[in-house]
Amino acid sequence: xxxxxxxxxxxxxxxxxxxxxxxxDPALVQDALYDAEEYLRAEVLSHPGKTESxxxxxxxxxxxxxxxxxxxxxxTEKQVRTALAPPKRPVRRTAIGQFFGVYGxxxxxxxxxFMLLSIVTGVLYFSVTVTGASLSLGLLILIVGIxxxxxxxxxxRVLALVEGRIVEGLLGVRMPRxxxxxATGVPMLERIxxxxxxxxxxxxxxxxxxMLPLGVAYFTVAVVGVTVSAALVAAPFAFVLEDMGMIQLxxxxxxxxxxxxxxxxxxxxxxxxxxxxxxxxxxxxVHGALAKHxxxxxSPTD
Numbered sequence: 001x002x003x004x005x006x007x008x009x010x011x012x013x014x015x016x017x018x019x020x021x022x023x024x025d026p027a028l029v030q031d032a033l034y035d036a037e038e039y040l041r042a043e044v045l046s047h048p049g050k051t052e053s054x055x056x057x058x059x060x061x062x063x064x065x066x067x068x069x070x071x072x073x074x075x076t077e078k079q080v081r082t083a084l085a086p087p088k089r090p091v092r093r094t095a096i097g098q099f100f101g102v103y104g105x106x107x108x109x110x111x112x113x114f115m116l117l118s119i120v121t122g123v124l125y126f127s128v129t130v131t132g133a134s135l136s137l138g139l140l141i142l143i144v145g146i147x148x149x150x151x152x153x154x155x156x157r158v159l160a161l162v163e164g165r166i167v168e169g170l171l172g173v174r175m176p177r178x179x180x181x182x183a184t185g186v187p188m189l190e191r192i193x194x195x196x197x198x199x200x201x202x203x204x205x206x207x208x209x210x211m212l213p214l215g216v217a218y219f220t221v222a223v224v225g226v227t228v229s230a231a232l233v234a235a236p237f238a239f240v241l242e243d244m245g246m247i248q249l250x251x252x253x254x255x256x257x258x259x260x261x262x263x264x265x266x267x268x269x270x271x272x273x274x275x276x277x278x279x280x281x282x283x284x285x286v287h288g289a290l291a292k293h294x295x296x297x298x299s300p301t302d
Contacts, residue, residue, distance in 0.1 A: 006060070008053040010040045013066060020070035025077075026296045027164075027176045032073045034178035039063060086172075100274060107172055108277040111284030112226075114170040115218035121166065122215025125159060125208035132156070133205065146192065153195045160204045160295045167295075173288030176296060200297055207294040218283065225276035232269025236262030 007013035017036055021029045040063075044055050064072065086106040092098040102108050132152035139145030157179055164175030195201050236259070 007056055007066065009056070010037065010044070010052055013040060013056060016066035017069055020067045021073065024070075024074065025174050027174045027292075028073060028077055030176045030180060030297060031178045032069065034180065036063075036069060081174075099278075102274060102277045102281065105277070105281065107284060108281040110170040110172075112222060112277065112280035114166070114287070115222040115280055115283060117166070117170075118211065118215035119219035120215075121163065122211035122213075125163070126212035128159065129156065129205050129208040150192055150195075153192075153201060156201070156204055156208070159208070160200075163207075163291065164295055167288055167291045171284040171288040171291075173292055175291065180297070200295070203294040207291065210290075214287070222276070222280070225272060225279075229269045229273035229276060232265045232272065235265035235269070238262075 007016055014033055014037060017032060018029060021032060040056070040059075043059055044050075044052055047055050047058070050058070063069065089101060089104050092101045132155065136145060136149040136152045139148055161176065161179050165177075167173055168175040
């Protein structure tokens with residue numbers, strides 16, 4: 001295999017780095033490209049009397065060739081994933097062990113927390129997207145509408161980066177840790193045109209709009225599941241307190257709760273809580289894939 005020619009410009013360097021990272025996680029590629037471009041442009045600015053080609057030759061031995069940088073990122077990513085991976089759960093050989101083993105899965109609990117949190121983030125994202133889009137489009141006929149549109153689109157990308165950190169922290173899906181590097185030396189109208197042609201502009205807004213109904217659904221399921229499960233598990237204790245005359249549950253009804261009924265209710269509560277954790281873990285997997293598809297650039301043209 002022939003060795004690619006040494007890059008003579010920042011753009012050539014980034015293209016070779018992207019090629020060297022072909023097949024890797026798109027979030028990793030975005031982070032690597034951002035770091036490389038930030039470093040290279042800073043070096044070019046610090047050597048005003050030299051061309052990009054001369055600066056690239058100067059830093060070839062310090063920053064590394066594109067293939068060397070790609071290998072370094074792969075190694076670092078492997079180490080980070082190992083460090084952040086949740087503890088391995090013991091292998092459950094029986095169906096019952098696998099079913100109730102979900103209580104020892106940290107990802108099920110963090111996914112459940114994500115379902116509860118999503119009502120807050122969903123309302124925030126939906127409000128910002130609808131308000132920003134309406135205001136920007138309404139003011140486009142005026143000169144002030146252009147910077148407002150640019151500000152709105154930029155803020156959407158910041159929110160996407162924030163949501164990515166939430167998704168990665170709670171759902172365990174690798175998301176970008178750095179934004180795309182902003183275009184330099186490009187007129188404002190060209191920047192807006194590039195953003196409007198960027199698929200991620202629309203997929204990000206779609207994700208934020210979907211987060212409201214999804215957040216309501218996640219929050220409702222999580223709250224109802226936790227509340228009903230806790231009430232059923234607490235039923236035997238409530239029945240005992242009623243027998244002691246400390247509380248009154250069956251006023252005005254013809255039946256009286258029995259210990260057997262309390263045990264059945266508690267078993268039902270444990271079963272419902274277990275199913276809820278399995279559901280939360282499944283929601284985390286599906287929602288993580290959705291966020292990955294809509295918020296992360298999947299190709300160089302995205």
